[in-house]
Amino acid sequence: MSLSKSMTASEHNQPCLYLIPTLLGDDTQAQSIPPYNLHIIEAIWHFCVENEKSARRFIKSVAPKKKQADLKIEILNKNTPPQEIPSLLSPLREGHSVGILSEAGMPGIADPGAMLVQAAHREGIRVVPLVGPSSIFLALASSGFNGQSFSFHGYLPIDKRERRVAIKQVEQESLRKKSAEIFIETPYRNNQMLEDLISTLNPNTQLCVACDITLPSELIFSASIKKWRQKKADLHKRPAIFIIQA
Template sequence: MIKTQKSFEQKNQGTLFLVPTPIGNLEDITFRAVNMLKAVDLIASEDTRNTQKLLNHFKVETPQTSFHEHNSKERTPQLIEKIKAGQSIAQVSDAGMPSISDPGVDLVRAAVDAGITVVPLPGPNAALTALIASGLSPQPFYFLGFLPRKKKDLTAELEELNKRKETLVFYESPHRVKQVVETMQAVYGSERKIVLAREVTKRFEEFIRGTMEEVCEWLSNENIRGEFVIIVEGNEHAETLEDKVWESWTLKEHVSFVMENESLPSKKAIKEVALLRDIPKREVYAAYHELEN
């Protein structure tokens, strides 16, 4: 059944406001967001200690309650009851837009199901901020957030995403970014363009732009710190690379395909095939050049 919402009609219950917070630079918060945090009855925060620093900076005295992935099942119905009773609540994440990488999505669904008005405020977002400065095509794009942690699941996810022509956008921690980009190089090839946006809007903001091979080399020589947005060029040849179609090819056929499809010399194509198949480069070299073992 269709539901309509007129966000600012007078109602006999409260409202759920989704309030973005700065992703680094505190000056990026909007006047409306600060005023909303002051006006609501309660702030549901992913990390109350982190949010309190923001509230102190802008002299906001509204009380907080914790709302995170470990207590969302218990806390969601409690917050819904408070809103039904007439309280207005602002939900905030640690940084940026709520409901993207936090349990806000569950709260929004519950509010919608309960007929509660949900009002989003515009504001900071790391993915879009990094994307527009990446130098890669900003539209269309496909945002995934955080990739799977296990190597097998990570590789499978990246192979599935290789069917897409859109620019790909991910979030990643400093502890995993090197492993993730190395796996991307194995799946997408050495020449695919990639951008790392580090510490977006913060003092040490940095953009690293290059090919997979170049960025992997940069990562191997750096003391990696800070949170990353990873932006990857889409696969313009997506229709020719069905999932693991190369499994039926000989090594020589695979190298020849990569050379032609990606306009690579044999040396780089051999390296790419070896990475993708997870076999020694010398084995691929020997097969391509038809050398005796």
């Protein structure tokens, strides 16, 4: 079946909520986006986005002929009240497909888009994930750590003492479960996080830092804490994923 026929079937018979992955950085080549994703973006006009400015910039970069003035954009971010989520499904109830765009990467993974996906399932709306980058899974795949058993912890505490306690707890969980433990940090605090990991974790514990994934400045380094103590890395204001395995 051709792409156009496939899309027409979706639009006319069953509107879909599309999870549309975005680029992980401004320097990532738009050519890396699968043709089918581009076709979907060209075909739909309703979008729920984490940030309107970056979403419009992304759409313009991959679909330059699409009229920006005709886009119907709703904001869906961490500040969106839960009671407003059902209203974002209105276009789908009216027969129009909707695309979710995250600030970067895959919607619904460590992302507020999960709230809308859950609401769509409750109403029997078809959810269609498209192929594309997810920094969390790309980091895990490139770490060499356990891809069969892993956990994502989001952000660890900001307070230095509490963060070190959390780091030891995560390390113990990894040791007990023989699992990879994944977390992130606000980019401007990355260096402090790395310092605490190196000073707190056991020398034999493995640490992977995947930074600027898919960008020309990409850094992926996976080694024991003992080896990390011999390495210099500046992660300041660079999107990074941290993974440990005890």
